[in-house]
Amino acid sequence: MSNFKILTTGAMALAIMAGSALAGGSTGTSALDDxxxxxxxxxxxxxKTMKSEAEFKAAWMAMKEEDRAGMMKxxxxxxxxxxxxxxxxxxKQLGGAN
Known part of the structure; x- marks a missing residue:
């Protein structure tokens, strides 16, 4: 009976962890990896190779403000x-420029 209790407890813990991840919990991935x-x-x-500063700034400014704020965070x-x-x-060099 104790093995059943251990398995049940383990299954419940796994379900809780999976549920919180699906509900928007931290999954360990970043928008910076997208x-x-x-x-x-x-x-x-x-x-691996970033664009020039001018191209970077143009791409940065083309983003929505909330996306820039999220990346800065x-x-x-x-x-x-x-x-x-x-x-x-x-x-940071751009200062999150708006």
């Missing part, structure tokens, strides 16, 4: 900023 959002800032499909996260160092430096 190729559709990030491709305007890079010259290559692998998103993500760049405020130390782990995300570290993995997107050049992009976050450029957004």
């Amino acid at each position: 190729p559709a959002k990030m491709s305007p800032f890079f010259t290559d499909a692998g998103m 993500e760049c405020g996260d130390e782990a995300i900023a570290k993995s997107h160092d050049n992009f976050c430096k450029m957004t």
